[in-house]
Amino acid sequence: MSSVRIHRTSAVILPTTNLAPLPLSPFDAMFVSSEVPLNYVYMYPSPTTASFPELAESLKHSLAQTLQSFHPFAGELTYLSSSRTIAIVFPGARGVAFIEAESTDIGLKGLLDAEELDTEALRLLVPDIRRDVLPAPVMAVQVTQVVGGVVVGFALDHTVADGHGLFHFLNTWTAATAAANGRSGSSNPKPLPLHDRNLVRFDGEEEFNRAVLRHFTPNLPRIREPKLHDPTAEEQQHPVIQETFVFTATALQHLKQRRHIASMNPVGEQLVPSTFVAIAAHGWVSFSRAISESSADDDKPVFILFLVDCRPTLLMSLPADQVYAGNCVVFCKAGLKGSELTAPNGITRALWTLTKVVKEAKADPLKYKAEVIADNQGDRMFVVSGIPRFGYELDVGFGRPARIERARLGYHSEACLMAGREPGSVHAMVAMPAENMPAFRQAFMVDGVQGRP
Structure with missing residues (x-):
């Protein structure tokens, strides 16, 4: 120990x-x-x-x-x-x-x-x-x-x-x-x-x-209610595994190209996804496939929860030499049936759904503020956090870090994204219930995605 x-x-x-x-x-x-x-x-x-x-x-x-x-x-x-x-x-x-x-x-x-x-x-x-x-x-x-x-x-x-x-x-x-x-x-x-x-x-x-x-927080100054069960015992009974996956620049290019070819809507319009949307959609589908192996009800919705930055809309008047450093994000949630996500065209559905929600949220971020107090837990919820533009460029005086990790993620099924050490790469730090991680790993590691930094 x-x-x-x-x-x-x-x-x-x-x-x-x-x-x-x-x-x-x-x-x-x-x-x-x-x-x-x-x-x-x-x-x-x-x-x-x-x-x-x-x-x-x-x-x-x-x-x-x-x-x-x-x-x-x-x-x-x-x-x-x-x-x-x-x-x-x-x-x-x-x-x-x-x-x-x-x-x-x-x-x-x-x-x-x-x-x-x-x-x-x-x-x-x-x-x-x-x-x-x-x-x-x-x-x-x-x-x-x-x-x-x-x-x-x-x-x-x-x-x-x-x-x-x-x-x-x-x-x-x-x-x-x-x-x-x-x-x-x-x-x-x-x-x-x-x-x-x-x-x-x-x-x-x-x-x-x-x-x-x-x-x-209904009982302020208490902000968290006492646990009914011992958290340590609960964690031992339902262990969560944390792994880091690396999307190299080449892997990201392959992922986007493959998604670009597949992602054509019924009227023939093609979609070129952002890095965040491409990885989030890929993770959403991988998570759906992982839990479908342990769930008999594949017609129930599988949700994805993520944060959208409100600064471009609410703070558009700020000059370029100033930035708001407090919270300025809202939760956005989308859901599709598990059977839709695990179907051969599941990634297409995921990409178009995410793109639509992100576009709406950026145009009117307060439209989704009700999601803040919605039920955002459950075993059919996949959370994507982080910013794939920031990461290893940080230097505390003697070079870039050899590795960066989260000690703990906030949700049982979550992917936290950050820029990788190599140029153009992205790290996805993933927490997943132990019973679902093998199937998630198998679905997630495609197009040259590596298993660890």
């Missing part, structure tokens, strides 16, 4: 102490009760230019610099009883927990070469910020010296930012670290991050915000 020893925990605090509480927007509130924070594990070979204490101090210093532009990340989710709402507040001495740790039985080579992802070890490399009752920390960082390498793990409450805001933060932080180490870094973020929730207001937002909080 793997273990990690914590040597030091300190707080990276904001230089300003008089920040006003930041109320949540409805886009934030829908993530308050999320079971799993946003979490990533960045793995690096041991640097030759700096010792581990020097590296940790450099990261901590650049984090303090970055938080000056991303102050909500150093806050604390707090229940305001006077207004019966939740806000991000800024207790002076708390800030972001920065953990320095060591493991003598977790090795970088083992993490990189293992046929099966060691999720037990990965979870030890990410700080735990999950709380069932408010207040709750927004973010924490853990830097761990492992055998043959260094691992940077972090957790961020999804209530504060979506993927666009998160990766803008990471680009800023890693560029600051690289610059402090005498390197220009591969990322040079220029846009100013904006955190004013008034930027994403819409008609009826206050009523909708209250409806979201009533639905997800």
